[in-house]
Amino acid sequence: MEVVIGKFAGFCPGVSYAVRKANQSVMENKTIYCLGELVHNQQVVNKLKAKGMITVEDIEQVPDGATILFRSHGVAQAIYERAKEKNLKIIDLTCGRVRAVQKKVEKEKEKAFIIILGKKNHPEVIGEKGFAGENSFVIETQKDMLDAYQEYKKTNFEKVYVVAQTTFSNNNFDELVKQIKKSFTGADIIVDKTICEATENRQKEMQEMAEVFHTMIIIGGKNSANTKALVEIAKQKCKNVYHIQTAEDLKNIDFTGIETVGIMAGASTPREIILSVKNRLICH
Ligand code: SF4
Numbered sequence: 001m002e003v004v005i006g007k008f009a010g011f012c013p014g015v016s017y018a019v020r021k022a023n024q025s026v027m028e029n030k031t032i033y034c035l036g037e038l039v040h041n042q043q044v045v046n047k048l049k050a051k052g053m054i055t056v057e058d059i060e061q062v063p064d065g066a067t068i069l070f071r072s073h074g075v076a077q078a079i080y081e082r083a084k085e086k087n088l089k090i091i092d093l094t095c096g097r098v099r100a101v102q103k104k105v106e107k108e109k110e111k112a113f114i115i116i117l118g119k120k121n122h123p124e125v126i127g128e129k130g131f132a133g134e135n136s137f138v139i140e141t142q143k144d145m146l147d148a149y150q151e152y153k154k155t156n157f158e159k160v161y162v163v164a165q166t167t168f169s170n171n172n173f174d175e176l177v178k179q180i181k182k183s184f185t186g187a188d189i190i191v192d193k194t195i196c197e198a199t200e201n202r203q204k205e206m207q208e209m210a211e212v213f214h215t216m217i218i219i220g221g222k223n224s225a226n227t228k229a230l231v232e233i234a235k236q237k238c239k240n241v242y243h244i245q246t247a248e249d250l251k252n253i254d255f256t257g258i259e260t261v262g263i264m265a266g267a268s269t270p271r272e273i274i275l276s277v278k279n280r281l282i283c284h
Helices: 013-028 042-051 077-085 096-108 123-132 142-153 170-183 197-212 225-237 247-252 271-282
Strands: 002-005 032-035 053-056 067-070 089-092 113-117 136-139 159-164 188-191 215-219 240-244 260-265
Touching: 002 271, 013 032, 013 042, 013 067, 013 089, 013 096, 042 053, 077 123, 096 113, 096 123, 096 159, 113 123, 113 142, 113 170, 123 136, 136 142, 142 170, 159 170, 170 188, 170 197, 197 215, 197 225, 197 260, 215 225, 215 271, 225 240, 225 260, 240 247, 247 271, 260 271
Parallel strands: 002 260, 032 053, 032 067, 067 089, 113 136, 113 159, 159 188, 215 240, 215 260
Antiparallel strands: none
């Protein structure tokens, strides 16, 4: 059986930096509080936990004066302010590309109604919405279009500024932008495709691989937005797509007679997990 790993499978530069810095920081500081899971990968999180990292869901759970780590997804402006009030030492690992989106919406919020295309409950989007202020709306699917338009009509803005979650699906982005242009009649619509290059490359490669491999194995957390986007893309071209988290999950798949398998992995999947999946497939 031929098994090929995608060139862009696994850690993106933002996650890679965050994991490296988090490991370094946890060695230098006795205890670090991480606001939300550092990455959507249980193995990585567990290793850091063993070294002294405590994951909390709310900044109020962090003792005053402690060290807090902001992960690559970034946080809302209000969280920076609260951290300051609590006299926390901040290790800010917000990815530079996410930070750029935060800055753009912060700059535009006085001049435009801001639309963020992304998953409403995703931490990156929650953070960006925080910077975009109250005259903003998150569109996740076409169903949100009418609500977004009604919110826009409550404002006096002519301009609509559209950005995206950095890991949003390229195809969904293009489709939703088409709908916005149809629905927001009379508005001056500025589209800023803030999907990150690492995501675009991975999604493009995913599409190419799905066209040629009999079976696609996609590795990543079940709650990882970028992995789910990869699964959606793969299913459009390939009939045999499996979303797994570790090599262990392969035991539920029947590979009898399969000649070609492609492996792709989301941005939070470490190299060692990708290689263990490949090895398990080869030994099959
Ligand atoms: S996907 Fe892109 S924007 Fe998001 S953390 Fe990775 S490099 Fe940064």
